[in-house]
Amino acid sequence: MRLPEPYYSRVLRFCKELASGRWHQIDGKLRVDGPVYDKLTHLIANVRFCCLGVACELALREGVGHRVDAKYWDTADAVALDPAGNTSDLTGAVMAFYGFDDANPELTILCSQVSDSQPGNWCEDCRGVPDDERNVECTNTINVSATDANDDLGLAFTQIADGFARRWLGGVEALHATPTS
Numbered sequence: 532m533r534l535p536e537p538y539y540s541r542v543l544r545f546c547k548e549l550a551s552g553r554w555h556q557i558d559g560k561l562r563v564d565g566p567v568y569d570k571l572t573h574l575i576a577n578v579r580f581c582c583l584g585v586a587c588e589l590a591l592r593e594g595v596g597h598r599v600d601a602k603y604w605d606t607a608d609a610v611a612l613d614p615a616g617n618t619s620d621l622t623g624a625v626m627a628f629y630g631f632d633d634a635n636p637e638l639t640i641l642c643s644q645v646s647d648s649q650p651g652n653w654c655e656d657c658r659g660v661p662d663d664e665r666n667v668e669c670t671n672t673i674n675v676s677a678t679d680a681n682d683d684l685g686l687a688f689t690q691i692a693d694g695f696a697r698r699w700l701g702g703v704e705a706l707h708a709t710p711t712s
């Protein structure tokens with residue numbers, strides 16, 4: 532599937548941001564504020580997002596959605612990105628902005644990106660095959676929700692960006708095209 536404009540350009544921009552390395556990933560929440568340090572105690576991030584949180588934040592910069600401090604009802608410093616206090620899915624306004632059909636949109640990933648420890652998520656060809664006989668380079672595609680990809684499967688933002696591009700942009704080519712200007 533390839534979304535029509537203006538959704539295509541919005542999702543492409545979102546995918547490019549996800550793959551840019553500028554965003555720090557977290558599981559289970561759209562956005563969590565607070566310092567994060569590496570093993571040498573260097574500060575590496577003050578704000579972290581799940582993939583849908585990045586989508587919300589970019590939409591917010593275009594004037595879509597609201598930021599609401601959720602500290603009153605969530606001790607994990609999660610920041611809700613809508614007035615209802617939702618901290619994990621897209622709001623209706625943000626869904627509509629991108630042209631997605633679900634608050635937790637689907638993306639298309641490669642079977643090989645699902646680890647050996649999660650055989651229930653493998654493609655039909657791989658399911659039921661013993662671990663050591665599975666084709667670890669299986670290129671079959673499977674559809675998973677964005678939060679499953681981010682939280683349960685533990686995919687990196689670059690892999691999630693490809694997953695959104697396969698599902699919503701008709702393939703990963705646009706995402707990996709060399710800029711002409």
Ligand SMILES: [Zn+2]
Binds near residue numbers: 654
């Ligand atoms: Zn497979």
